[in-house]
Amino acid sequence: MSDTPQGPRLLPLLDALPPERRDAARNRVALLQAAERLVDHCGVEAVTMDAVAAEAGVGKGTVFRRFESxxxxxxxxxxxxxxxxxxxxxxxxxxxxxxxxxxxxxxxxxxxxxxxxxxxxxxxxxxxxxxxxxxxxxxxxxxxxxxxxxxxxxxxxxxxxxxxxxxxxxxxxxxxxxxxxxxxxxxxxxxxxxxxxxxxxx
Amino acid sequence: MSDTPQGPRLLPLLDALPPERRDAARNRVALLQAAERLVDHCGVEAVTMDAVAAEAGVGKGTVFRRFESxxxxxxxxxxxxxxxxxxxxxxxxxxxxxxxxxxxxxxxxxxxxxxxxxxxxxxxxxxxxxxxxxxxxxxxxxxxxxxxxxxxxxxxxxxxxxxxxxxxxxxxxxxxxxxxxxxxxxxxxxxxxxxxxxxxxx
DNA sequence: CAGCAAAACGGACCGTGGTCCGTTTTGATT
DNA sequence: AATCAAAACGGACCACGGTCCGTTTTGCTG
Missing domain, CATH: 1.10.357 (Tetracycline Repressor; domain 2)
Structure with a gap:
């Protein structure tokens, strides 16, 4: 739930790539939490991209920008x-x-x-x-x-x-x-x- | 390409279930041929249910009735x-x-x-x-x-x-x-x- | 051949994954 | 504080898988 954008990095090793903007970071955790909530509330099937977006209170495009698919x-x-x-x-x-x-x-x-x-x-x-x-x-x-x-x-x-x-x-x-x-x-x-x-x- | 509706049956063993109607049989082979044509012509990706239906000259519903999904x-x-x-x-x-x-x-x-x-x-x-x-x-x-x-x-x-x-x-x-x-x-x-x-x- | 029930047909319709682009937010610079 | 370019946002839009139901075909039976 606290992953960096590049996935788990057990040795942080000071990333060279530019950091995430604050809104982006905020939305990432909001989305992950929303998704998690949906998963253990209604099952994996219910985790629809629209549903996650709605639950997190962001636009659908944002979900795709953060997680690709x-x-x-x-x-x-x-x-x-x-x-x-x-x-x-x-x-x-x-x-x-x-x-x-x-x-x-x-x-x-x-x-x-x-x-x-x-x-x-x-x-x-x-x-x-x-x-x-x-x-x-x-x-x-x-x-x-x-x-x-x-x-x-x-x-x-x-x-x-x-x-x-x-x-x-x-x-x-x-x-x-x-x-x-x-x-x-x-x-x-x-x-x-x-x-x-x-x-x-x- | 000549599979029976129940899949390959190496020993036919006289099926008990009612046979296929002629239009159904005709459409099955038409669909399989159309799909095959699409596959080795444009690749698997191009094999869209609508495309197969169109190529075979039947309705989309028919494709699903024959092959489920x-x-x-x-x-x-x-x-x-x-x-x-x-x-x-x-x-x-x-x-x-x-x-x-x-x-x-x-x-x-x-x-x-x-x-x-x-x-x-x-x-x-x-x-x-x-x-x-x-x-x-x-x-x-x-x-x-x-x-x-x-x-x-x-x-x-x-x-x-x-x-x-x-x-x-x-x-x-x-x-x-x-x-x-x-x-x-x-x-x-x-x-x-x-x-x-x-x-x-x- | 006429009539009929069962089965197959076809395409309008829906939900969901994925894209696009005009608008808004962010944070660095002066 | 004012400015500005880069980055993020959001939701309209599209394509495709899948369903539904009114219509047509099939092949039996008399």
Whole structure:
């Protein structure tokens, strides 16, 4: 909710680009708050661009200028929770955060990601390409898993192996398995651990 | 292009539900042909419901009655090529079709799937949920891989392992890797073979 | 062939995402 | 304080997906 226009920047590193005008900043937070209010009041479906504009008391054009598109707005919304999660992974308590051994961290990571994705499934879907992919969550996760695999002494094309581990946790696949085929979440998690075991080579 | 209203039915098995009226059938093929013409003439983007209706010389309502939605129409379009591919896998020449040993079939399958998905990337994307998932391609692929894994003597939760093998070949992931991160297709394939090796345990 | 009910047709109509451009706000400069 | 250019604003406007309902076609039945 306090993102800068350029998205989450964990190390601010004094931006070179011109700052935001005050009205622009004011409207950004008004819009995000309005959108959030709409989301957990009427569901993601109800978050219509006109509705958000009205709820925030601004013109429709403003919404698009700030967030590019509906997907962009959804991505911004997603970013809020994603950033918290990211912080938990990078600097929270073990075994998700640093401190535990890499294998335990990996398993915990998988479980946590699974839950998070399922929890935000509809928001992720609404965010489309602007969401998990091309942005925060995705590249961060790849980086993190890649790092854990390295720590575990895995050899091979690490970026690709990381993606292989992450792909079955993507929203569309999970959606299909849980909502349509009715798989138990617990079973999916066990399956993922098995996959990790095979990839890591234990 | 010659799909029945219920989609591809490889064994016709004398449908119990009432047949299609002649005008309906005529319009279905007219619409599919019109859509196909538009696709490879102006690209998927240009396939607007109004445009298809106009091109086929029917009313817009008819398009929706036949295909439910734009995604449904795209899925129907996809189905054409998917069905051919499916046939090649099930009864074409080895090593993709039956005859080769399971490992070789699996590798060939991966390669073929990779190419196919990339080739139809935009159509798949336009088909959304109605496309690969919940339909022909997806469940067929899972089934096939599951079967090959079984043949290879792999033990464990086979449906889940099959999904793990298929997930990295899904369109959004491939799109990201190839179009955005600029990975070489050859590299992705090598990575997939490595993944298969680890899962199968060679 | 006439009559009829069911099914299909077609296009007017609506909501929503997205664009455009004339008007207003902001903040730097004198 | 007065001025001004850059940036932001807002809402009219457009295109496209999707629905609805009065009209037409189909193919049965007598």
């Amino acid at each position: 509906r997907e962009g707005l959804m991505a911004a919304l997603l970013n809020h929770s994603e950033t918290e999660w990211q912080a938990a992974v990078m600097s929270g308590p073990p075994p998700l955060g640093p401190g535990a051994d890499p294998w335990e961290r990996l398993i915990t990571f998988g479980h946590s990601r699974l839950e998070t994705v399922l929890h935000h499934a509809d928001l992720i879907r609404a965010a489309g390409r602007a969401g998990s992919r091309s942005y925060a969550a995705y590249s961060f996760s790849v980086m993190h898993v890649r790092y854990l695999l390295h720590d575990l002494g895995v050899t091979g094309d690490l970026p690709l192996l990381a993606v292989a581990l992450l792909a079955p946790l993507e929203a569309p696949i999970l959606d299909q398995q849980v909502r349509i085929e009715g798989f138990d979440v617990e079973r999916i998690h066990r399956g993922w651990v098995d996959l990790a075991r095979r990839i890591v080579g234990r | 734009r995604e449904g129409l795209m899925a129907a379009l996809l189905n054409h090529s998917e069905t051919e591919w499916q046939a090649a896998v099930m009864s074409g020449p080895p090593p993709l079709g039956p005859g080769a040993d399971p490992w070789e079939r699996l590798i060939t399958f991966g390669h073929s799937r990779l190419e196919t998905v990339l080739h139809h990337a935009d159509l798949i994307r336009a088909a959304g949920r109605a496309g690969s998932r919940s339909y022909a391609a997806y469940s067929f692929s899972v089934m096939h891989v599951r079967y090959l894994l079984h043949d290879l003597g792999v033990t464990g939760d086979l449906p889940l392992l099959a999904v793990a093998l298929l997930a990295p070949l899904e369109a959004p992931i491939l799109d990201q890797q190839v179009r955005i991160e600029g990975f070489d297709v050859e590299r992705i394939h090598r990575g997939w073979v490595d993944l298969a090796r680890r899962i199968v345990g060679r």
